Amino acid sequence: MPDHGNGRAVTLEDVARVAGVSRASVSRVVNGKPDVAQHIVEVVTAAIATTGYVPNRAARALVTRRSDTALVVVSGSDTSREGPWGPGEVLSDPIFGRLAGGLMSSLRPRDVHPVLMIALTVEERRRVVTYVREGSADGVLLVSAEAGDPLPEMLTSAGVPVVLFSRPDHELPVGYVDVDNQAGAALAAEHLVRRGCRRIGVITGPLGVPGAQDRLAGFDEAMGRLGVSSVPRVEGTFSVESGIAAMHRLIDEHHVDGVFASNDNMGVGAVLAVQERGLTVPDDVAVVGFDDSTSALMCRPALTTVRQPIEAMAAQMARLLLEQLDDPNHTPSSTVFEPTLVVRGSA
Amino acid sequence: MPDHGNGRAVTLEDVARVAGVSRASVSRVVNGKPDVAQHIVEVVTAAIATTGYVPNRAARALVTRRSDTALVVVSGSDTSREGPWGPGEVLSDPIFGRLAGGLMSSLRPRDVHPVLMIALTVEERRRVVTYVREGSADGVLLVSAEAGDPLPEMLTSAGVPVVLFSRPDHELPVGYVDVDNQAGAALAAEHLVRRGCRRIGVITGPLGVPGAQDRLAGFDEAMGRLGVSSVPRVEGTFSVESGIAAMHRLIDEHHVDGVFASNDNMGVGAVLAVQERGLTVPDDVAVVGFDDSTSALMCRPALTTVRQPIEAMAAQMARLLLEQLDDPNHTPSSTVFEPTLVVRGSA
DNA sequence: CTGAAAGCGCTTACAG
DNA sequence: CTGAAAGCGCTTACAG
Structure with missing residues (x-):
């Protein structure tokens, strides 16, 4: 028009x-x-x-071979559509809003526009690749929520510039931005132990998610260093509901007095479950979450949590992609951010 | 590539x-x-x-004069950047994730791609118009979070096809999709009265937001019909924090035993505040929220709330825009959805 | 420093 | 039903 x-x-x-x-x-x-x-x-x-x-942008793009567009993709495997940690969920997780906002602020100064796409099926993954190959986007910012997701590899082998949010589940010549999940989990472990908890448990994320594995591994390792060789664990799905269910099991089967939940939603669920039992947080059971999302502030006591610097991570994703677009021969580089512990009432 | x-x-x-x-x-x-x-x-x-x-898309777009792209804009006035209901907030509100997801599913079958943009400043609003004028997008899906936002008018007078989420604050030749806010608020009023609450208050949204005004008006009117001529109100900002603060005032100054919060975040805040006073929900104070967002499930008791059919609303926005693109002479039409009451533990 | 010209990769009347 | 040709609106060597 x-x-x-x-x-x-x-x-x-x-x-x-x-x-x-x-x-x-x-x-x-x-x-x-x-x-x-x-x-x-x-x-x-x-x-x-x-x-x-x-x-006219199309005319310009035709000759410059640049669309000034970045494709922002949330991907997962086909099964996750109905699963609890599918991209539908990802979009409504408050953390995604922060990520999207961060990406937009970093892309804008370079006049690059983000287009959003969800890729769960074979067909949808193909569309992602096609979109770039037809010149509609110059590169991809990929939030891959699952191990075994074939999209990262499809993209790199098609020669598409791409930066991942979270490290890939296997070696790949691709840049990514992540938080040091292991270090973050260690922060939680140390805090719970320092606070005097004696029977500590973990509510893990879905173990198909690399980041969830890392948080578990980091927690176990830190607990080992602190002299606790085995920690009871229950796997959750990153949802509040799953956090509630997991916490009930941890109380019933292990009488825990401290818990590390792999994200804030499950942390909120854990707090709720403790209270349903007539116990109090943090005195009877201390709870530490992960993310520092807005949900951490929705419970009482407010959630002590491991903070991911999402906005900075988003900015770095944008930077790495731009770097690759400016110099196609640039070796993809990655950045891992340090998490910090935000102490509130729950632990 | x-x-x-x-x-x-x-x-x-x-x-x-x-x-x-x-x-x-x-x-x-x-x-x-x-x-x-x-x-x-x-x-x-x-x-x-x-x-x-x-x-090659650019080549095709150059001759067809179609980009197969829709611009999804979250707009507000300059002041809201620091304000509590600024687009930064909008993006992380769980309701936005549902809206974005809904838009994507409805656009995909028509092969239209959504690009995201935030427009808070004069400069950013100009960029929205330019983006369409340069042919980068065929039309705009606009989530305008504030009364007095000049963007809807800028777009319509530039002849850009546009569909709004929420009715415009003044008469405009533009299509929109909304929920019947007044009817929704009436549902809340009737529920509180039916439940036996005698001293009912309202926590309103920022009154600069048309939807917040409608919810208040609908609530007041319904209460009038039910024989209560004046209802104490406190204005909030749609955030949890503001809900907490508002609820404390309502308890101190009006000893309320029932409250309608204009969105779920504030509803959660209200529940938290009641509990901070050592009172119980719903027995001492009943609380009804609005939205049926994921936050409604994050408190105990879970929030009774007025549900907006966001996914259906998003689908309709897409449909109305597509309709306008297919026939530029089509008179913009609008759709108002009926809200429903979801009864849970808080009222 | 400036302009004439070629060319980017498509689609679409227009003849046939 | 098919092809030759024009044209969409730009950018960019290339001369000058």
Whole structure:
């Protein structure tokens, strides 16, 4: 709709005619190229203003081979559509909103626009690759929520510039941004032990998710260092409900007095479950979550949690992708952020 | 990156050569045009397979004047950037995830891709209009979070196809999708009264938001019908924190035994505040929220709330926009959905 | 520093 | 039903 409803859209050609210069000159000033005489800049700028000219992106993209678009994909395996940690869930997790916001702020200064896509099925994964191959996007920012997700590999082997949120589940020549999940879990372990908890349990995320595995491994390892060789665990799905169910089992079967939940939703569930038993948090059972999402503030006592610097991570994802677009031969680099412990009432 | 890293991308021309037909014929089969001889279809299909051809979108868009892209915008006024109901907040509200997911599912069958944009400043609003005028998007799906937001009008007067989430704050020739906020609030009022509450209060949303005004008006009107002429109110910001603060005031100043919170976050806050006072929900104070977002399930007792059919609303937004794109002369139509009461433990 | 010209990869009347 | 040709609106060597 570049026209004002009054017929044809105004083109470079029109501006050139009004300004009395060549199309090449108009193009140069529109794109801020150097070495253009001052008077040309002025006359063109004036002509642009009077005509209300806006460059046509498709025409530009056709010749520059750049779409100035990044594809933001949330992917998973087919099964996760009905699963509790499927991309539908990912979108409504408050953490995703922060991620999306962070990506947008970092992309905007470079005038790159994010288009959103969900890829759960074979067909949808194919569409992701096609979208880039047809030139609609210059690269992909991929939030892959599951181990065994074939998309990262499809993309890298198709030569598509891509940056992952979370490390890939196997060696891949791809850049990624992640938080040090093991270190974060260790922070939680140390805090619970320091606080005097004697019977500590873990509520893990779905163990098909690499990050969930790392948090578990980091927790176990830290507990080992602290002299506890075996920690009871129950697997959850990252949902509040699963946190509640897991906590009940931990209380029944292990009489825990401290728990590390692999994300805040499950942490909230754990707090709720403890209270349903007529016990109190943190005195009877202390709870530590992971993420520092808005849900951490929705329970009482508020959740002590391991904070991921999501906004900074998003900014870095954008930076790594841009770096790769600017220099296609650039070796993909990765960044792992340090988490921090946010102490609130629950532990 | 349409090339496989091995040089030039494969074009229509290449396919034509391999198939031994004209470019026009290839184009016809690629686009599924009718009246193409069977043997041509076959030979072209084969050539596409062997060459791995993918059409270039920019080239296509240049001639069709269609980008197959919809701009999804979250807008507000400049002040809301720091405000509690700014688009940053909107993105992390679980309700937005549901909305985004719904839009994507409805757009996908038509092969329209959503690009995300936030518009808080004069500059950002201008970018929205430019994006459409340069042909990067065919239309706009606008979530406007504030009264006085100039963007809806900018868009309609620029002749850009647009559909709003929530009715505009003043008469505008634009289609929108909304929930009947007044009816929803009435549902809450009736439920509280029926339950036997005698001293009922309201926690409103920011009154600069049209939807928040409607919920208040609907609540007041219903209470009037039910014989209560004046209801104490405190204005909140849609955040949990503001719900807590508002509830404390309602208890101190009005000894309420029932409260309608204009969204679930504030409803959760209200429950928390009641409990901080050593009172119980729903016996001492009953609480009803609005939205039926995931946060409604994060407190105990779980929140009784007025449900918005977000997914259906999103689907309808997409449908209305597509309708307008298919027929530019189509008079913009709107749809208002009926809310329902979801009764849980808090009231 | 500027302009004429070629070309990016498609689609679409227009003839036939 | 098919092909030759024009054209969508830009950018970018290439001369000058």
